[in-house]
Amino acid sequence: MKALSSSAKQKYLDRLKVHSKGEIHDFCDALIEAKEEAIADEKESALHLNDQNLSLVIMDLFIAGSDTTALTMRWIILLMANNMEMQLRMRHEINDIIGDRVADNHHKNDCHYVNAFIAETLRYKGVAPLGIPHVALCDMQLGSKYLNDSFVIGNLLAISNDPNLWPKPDVFSPNRFLDKDNKYMSALPGFTPFGIGR
Template sequence: MADKQKRIMNDMLDMLKNKFVKHYEDFDESSQRDFCDALISAKNDALRDGKESAPYLTDDNLSMTIFDLFFAGTDTSQQTFQWLLLFLCYYPEMQQKLRQEIESQIGDRMPTHEDRNRCHYVMAFIAETMRYRNVVPLSPLHKTVVQTKIGDHTVPKGTAVTLYHHNILNNPKYWENPHQLIPERFLESDGQYMTSRNKAFIPFGVGRRVCLGEKLAIADLFLVLVSFLQSTQQYDIVLAKHSGIDPDPNIADSINPKHYEIKLVQKL
């Protein structure tokens, strides 16, 4: 099984590298068509300016960046949206607040990234969902490059190290009532989305190795959530009863919510 997984992984990486390298054939510095072109442009800039990062911007590494973006980001964004949708159903008062803000700030037009600066409750709802039900409870493994100390503990050089996000995101030491979904914890007293958040808000990790897709993920979640609520503005989104399953999001034992179904109920 391990050999098969390794072979599949290598095949995917080869496919991505071939697609990336093919972009060199018709690359135009003045017209960036996609993420591959953006990476090539960044590589050229680094080489031209003699930046410290230039030796690391190889085709192999840049191909891996594409792999990280599309493969690592797909499942996590999908799982986070499953939680968002479940919370919409489970907390109708939050659903109503979200709809009211979207109606007053955006209306029926297509949302843009700039709308995040106006939809403070929407952003707080997304942030609190990622805190309360983080879909990546552990950071990727890293390795210490020198012997170091953490508190009273000595960590030898070459030790594999990971960060347990869940213990920080749901720790009463850092959060009041951490086992409750409270979007307002991310709002200032005037209702503005906090620009300076709790340092314990680490759904994307910490330090120089923080998830490179953080901004993209939040932007996508915002656009998809707002578009979904706009397209269902004539309905209430509610849980459908089925199979006796209780999808209570407050009783979670995995990074995914239990299987659930939703239905749209016409507003009176």
């Protein structure tokens, strides 16, 4: 953990040396901009936007990304092992689209069933049961009443298993992400594997 913390801090400090005001090329630049704006505007948040905290944010982001990717891959492998027909369908799709060529990002959009399988894995065995906490900016009514400044946390697990959104939610079915022409549909209502926005 010390090595990861040290690496994240070094990444942040390296970016700090070359950062140009107003130019945001990556997440480190965005953090630096937020820090500089808070200092310039004399905001209280500037106290928390110190180099140590920003380095920790970078480390958290790296860990979260690595962990969710590894967990998703484990579920994909397990679900493929338990669904041989689906595994073969993906294999045939990959062979038909990519063949003997080196796979690149352009091929991704043509692998409709593979994308559907991954999306269904994220729905069926989501890596994040709850969204990140948000704060209500005003009193509002969304099924229940939320008062201004209330913490609101999206229950992603409940959304992924809502039978009104997903018929037979306890059944693993990549076909729910395919249209009538077997094309992948990514923007389905209720597909929120990583959160529900701001």
